[in-house]
Amino acid sequence: MRHVVQIVKEALVANFQELDRYFEKDRVMLHFKPSREHWNVREVLEHVSLTNYFLLLIINKATRRALDRKQDGIMLHPPEGYHLKFKEIDVIGSKSFGWINPDFLEPTGGKSFEEIRRQLKQQFAQCMYNLSMLKNGEGQLVQIRMSVHHLGKLDIYQYIYFLTKHIERHIRQIQKLEQQFEQQAILI
Numbered sequence: 001m002r003h004v005v006q007i008v009k010e011a012l013v014a015n016f017q018e019l020d021r022y023f024e025k026d027r028v029m030l031h032f033k034p035s036r037e038h039w040n041v042r043e044v045l046e047h048v049s050l051t052n053y054f055l056l057l058i059i060n061k062a063t064r065r066a067l068d069r070k071q072d073g074i075m076l077h078p079p080e081g082y083h084l085k086f087k088e089i090d091v092i093g094s095k096s097f098g099w100i101n102p103d104f105l106e107p108t109g110g111k112s113f114e115e116i117r118r119q120l121k122q123q124f125a126q127c128m129y130n131l132s133m134l135k136n137g138e139g140q141l142v143q144i145r146m147s148v149h150h151l152g153k154l155d156i157y158q159y160i161y162f163l164t165k166h167i168e169r170h171i172r173q174i175q176k177l178e179q180q181f182e183q184q185a186i187l188i
Contacts, residue, residue: 001076001137004157007086009131011164016124018171019048023117025178030113032181039107041177042116044170046107049116052123054105055163058144062156063130066141076137088151089161093168127160 022030022041030041039047111119131139139156146154146162154162 001078001140002135004078004082005131005135005139008157008161008164009128011161011168012124012127012131015164015167015171016120019045019120019167020117022174023113029178029181032177032184034177034180034184038177039173041174042113043107043109044174044177045113045116045120046109046111047101047105048167048170049111049119049123050105050107051166052120052163055159055166056123056126059130059156059159059163060126062142062144062159063133063139066138066156067133069141070136070138076140078137078140085151085154085158086161088149089154089158089165091149092162092165093172127163130156131160 022045025041033040134156142156143153144156144159146152146159148162151162
């Protein structure tokens with residue numbers, strides 16, 4: 001089980017570090033929109049922080065339930081085929097996955113750039129804390145229904161992994177915006 005926790009931790013670290021580096025980028029690039037219907041980088045970062053907020057409400061509640069259910073000294077092992085669910089979740093990070101956001105996850109521009117960064121750092125710390133509390137397999141004790149991409153029931157490790165893949169998807173979106181900005185700058 002520690003292997004699963006390590007994979008999720010590595011995904012968290014890599015994706016949150018990648019997001020954080022965009023806060024140091026040129027402000028003009030961060031507000032660039034290729035068209036009116038596209039989000040700019042700042043809006044993408046706000047959307048990620050909003051989505052993380054709602055996912056973490058569920059993750060935090062599930063973590064408390066798992067800790068209530070755990071038995072001291074027992075190390076849980078993943079069931080047969082457990083890793084296949086992670087492969088299904090990997091699709092979320094790809095460009096081929098299509099999803100329409102609910103309105104409450106749309107960026108509003110109401111938060112400062114610094115506030116978004118602070119929230120993302122707090123969300124990263126909360127995810128890492130939850131994983132540290134579930135290091136012996138306790139994250140398997142609670143199943144959470146995930147309707148996105150018909151994933152069905154996920155345990156807490158898989159749910160946090162879903163969060164990382166959602167971030168990864170938007171990192172790709174930010175990279176594309178950055179490329180479009182650079183191409184436009186060349187043309188000018």
